[in-house]
Amino acid sequence: MVAGARSDLLALLLAVSAPFWLQAEELGDGCGHIVTYEDSGTVTSKNYPGTYPNHTVCEKMITVPKGKRLILRLGDLDIESQTCASGYLLFTSSSDQYGPYCGSMTVPKELLLNTNEVTVRFESGSHISGRGFLLTYASSDHPDLITCLERANHYLDTEYSKFCPAGCRDIAGDISGNVVDGYRDTSLLCKAAIHAGIIADEVGGQISVLLQKGISRYEGILANGVLSRDGSLSDKRFLFTSNGCNRSLSLEPDRQIRASSSWEWTNEAGDQVRWSPGQARLQDQGPSWASGDRSKNHKQREWLRIDLGEKKKITGIRTTGSTQSNFNFYVKSFVMNFRNNDSKWKTYKGIVNNEEKVFQGNLNFRDPVRNNFIPPIVARYVRVIPQTWHQRIALKVELIGCQITPSETQGNDSLVWRKTSPNIVGSTKREDETISKPTPSEEMPEGISITTLVIPLVLLALLMAAVGIFAVLRRRKKKGNTYGSAKIQKTGHHPACHQGEVRKAPSVN
Numbered sequence: 001m002v003a004g005a006r007s008d009l010l011a012l013l014l015a016v017s018a019p020f021w022l023q024a025e026e027l028g029d030g031c032g033h034i035v036t037y038e039d040s041g042t043v044t045s046k047n048y049p050g051t052y053p054n055h056t057v058c059e060k061m062i063t064v065p066k067g068k069r070l071i072l073r074l075g076d077l078d079i080e081s082q083t084c085a086s087g088y089l090l091f092t093s094s095s096d097q098y099g100p101y102c103g104s105m106t107v108p109k110e111l112l113l114n115t116n117e118v119t120v121r122f123e124s125g126s127h128i129s130g131r132g133f134l135l136t137y138a139s140s141d142h143p144d145l146i147t148c149l150e151r152a153n154h155y156l157d158t159e160y161s162k163f164c165p166a167g168c169r170d171i172a173g174d175i176s177g178n179v180v181d182g183y184r185d186t187s188l189l190c191k192a193a194i195h196a197g198i199i200a201d202e203v204g205g206q207i208s209v210l211l212q213k214g215i216s217r218y219e220g221i222l223a224n225g226v227l228s229r230d231g232s233l234s235d236k237r238f239l240f241t242s243n244g245c246n247r248s249l250s251l252e253p254d255r256q257i258r259a260s261s262s263w264e265w266t267n268e269a270g271d272q273v274r275w276s277p278g279q280a281r282l283q284d285q286g287p288s289w290a291s292g293d294r295s296k297n298h299k300q301r302e303w304l305r306i307d308l309g310e311k312k313k314i315t316g317i318r319t320t321g322s323t324q325s326n327f328n329f330y331v332k333s334f335v336m337n338f339r340n341n342d343s344k345w346k347t348y349k350g351i352v353n354n355e356e357k358v359f360q361g362n363l364n365f366r367d368p369v370r371n372n373f374i375p376p377i378v379a380r381y382v383r384v385i386p387q388t389w390h391q392r393i394a395l396k397v398e399l400i401g402c403q404i405t406p407s408e409t410q411g412n413d414s415l416v417w418r419k420t421s422p423n424i425v426g427s428t429k430r431e432d433e434t435i436s437k438p439t440p441s442e443e444m445p446e447g448i449s450i451t452t453l454v455i456p457l458v459l460l461a462l463l464m465a466a467v468g469i470f471a472v473l474r475r476r477k478k479k480g481n482t483y484g485s486a487k488i489q490k491t492g493h494h495p496a497c498h499q500g501e502v503r504k505a506p507s508v509n
């Protein structure tokens with residue numbers, strides 16, 4: 001998008017000021033949900049699929065690795081303006097311009113660009129209605145890219161493979177069913193794949209779908225931060241083909257499960273009631289394991305440790321709370337540790353940000369919730385460490401996985417995953433993370449020292465003025481047409497449901 005001089009300038013600014021970097025990359029408060037990864041992502045207008053605001057701008061540069069071409073796929077475009085004078089969507093690459101698009105004009109569903117970079121610009125004037133846009137993109141390695149909005153009943157084939165972009169989890173739209181029984185064919189494909197643990201929302205990926213005869217009822221559960229709904233009879237349902245590493249790993253209660261503490265109390269009849277770690281198997285009836293300490297602020301973390309006897313590949317975990325209606329205890333979020341015979345405990349981290357990954361746990365004492373490990377954990381010991389809970393820590397667990405293959409045996413106790421390149425192209429920031437992170441101005445970007453920031457303010461002001469002039473020149477160059485005149489404002493972050501955040505639990509009873 002930028003000429004040499006301007007990119008030099010941006011590079012300099014980038015080194016000087018992190019907040020400015022965010023602004024340069026994503027201009028305006030008209031952007032909604034944005035998730036980008038190395039080679040795919042999702043961008044929407046603000047409030048999508050609700051009505052976008054008056055007088056707003058969203059400008060976002062998207063990039064796939066050098067040498068690849070960029071595929072843009074519009075899932076939805078609904079802009080009220082018929083002439084593009086007071087609202088439009090425009091794509092600008094170094095060599096071409098696509099759009100402006102608006103109103104009822106026919107818009108290409110998919111664009112294959114000659115470049116690996118494009119600037120997406122959305123602008124609105126005064127209007128009454130319109131959803132704005134939903135755009136997905138990927139590199140040309142993924143010609144079978146779909147958007148977050150495709151449902152299985154969109155395709156007639158009984159077997160097919162598609163590429164889901166990063167960022168479909170939090171797009172509005174229902175799914176019904178679960179990974180075992182399958183999903184109702186009216187469900188969103190990519191969201192269902194995240195629910196099923198086939199792909200991670202942060203990354204996206206290839207899915208393989210099998211269409212089968214429908215069933216009379218689809219049972220909804222919470223899995224991987226996505227809540228599927230109960231669904232009624234349908235003609236067709238779909239299943240994902242998986243690598244088969246999905247068996248329940250058997251556990252011996254007394255030998256293999258330990259905990260930091262357990263709860264004991266004496267009932268009215270004078271009997272000792274124990275909620276011991278051996279009771280933490282999901283398949284067992286009766287009360288679960290519960291921790292002895294019920295204070296919320298204790299320093300020492302409680303844990304439940306499982307010894308699998310040997311190194312195994314662990315692809316998921318299912319958890320419940322107490323399962324007893326008179327003990328409304330459950331764990332709302334947790335992190336995972338893993339280790340082998342004599343190594344140190346390691347924390348399971350997110351794919352993208354290298355931070356401790358917080359899993360969304362139970363919503364009530366009863367219903368099982370599943371979380372998948374993408375990439376899988378390969379370890380002999382795992383530890384569940386509750387982070388937040390309702391009343392008291394109480395857990396039953398089931399680990400899902402398989403034996404490791406000989407080649408994996410030789411490896412380190414580690415994660416089986418393709419290496420992410422150190423110089424990740426494109427941003428891995430997700431807008432909805434901001435509620436759990438310090439604001440950009442509080443956060444020092446890695447490798448930038450205080451001294452760098454003490455560059456005289458005069459210089460900074462000069463640079464900003466220069467960028468302003470460049471921006472004006474650039475606008476003039478575009479056929480003298482500015483398509484409306486909404487003000488560019490500071491990047492707005494709006495809080496959304498973060499994956500580590502626990503959704504509001506429906507009231508039990």
Ligand SMILES: *[C@@H]1O[C@H](CO)[C@@H](O)[C@H](O)[C@H]1NC(C)=O
Pocket residue numbers: 051052053054126127128129
């Ligand atoms: C935009 O402004 C007009 C006029 O003030 C108002 O009628 C309309 O509801 C506004 N639209 C939105 C989406 O806020």
Ligand SMILES: *[C@@H]1O[C@H](CO)[C@@H](O)[C@H](O)[C@H]1NC(C)=O
Pocket residue numbers: 179180241242243244245246247
């Ligand atoms: C596990 O994977 C195999 C192979 O893909 C599949 O046939 C089976 O239905 C899966 N089981 C569950 C419980 O998902």
Ligand SMILES: *[C@@H]1O[C@H](CO)[C@@H](O)[C@H](O)[C@H]1NC(C)=O
Pocket residue numbers: 341
């Ligand atoms: C880990 O310990 C088990 C039993 O104590 C032993 O059989 C196994 O060989 C050990 N593995 C390694 C890699 O040392």
Ligand SMILES: *[C@@H]1O[C@H](CO)[C@@H](O)[C@H](O)[C@H]1NC(C)=O
Pocket residue numbers: 410411412
């Ligand atoms: C295990 O990790 C160490 C250090 O991280 C590395 O030097 C070694 O090559 C790894 N071994 C295997 C088999 O990957």
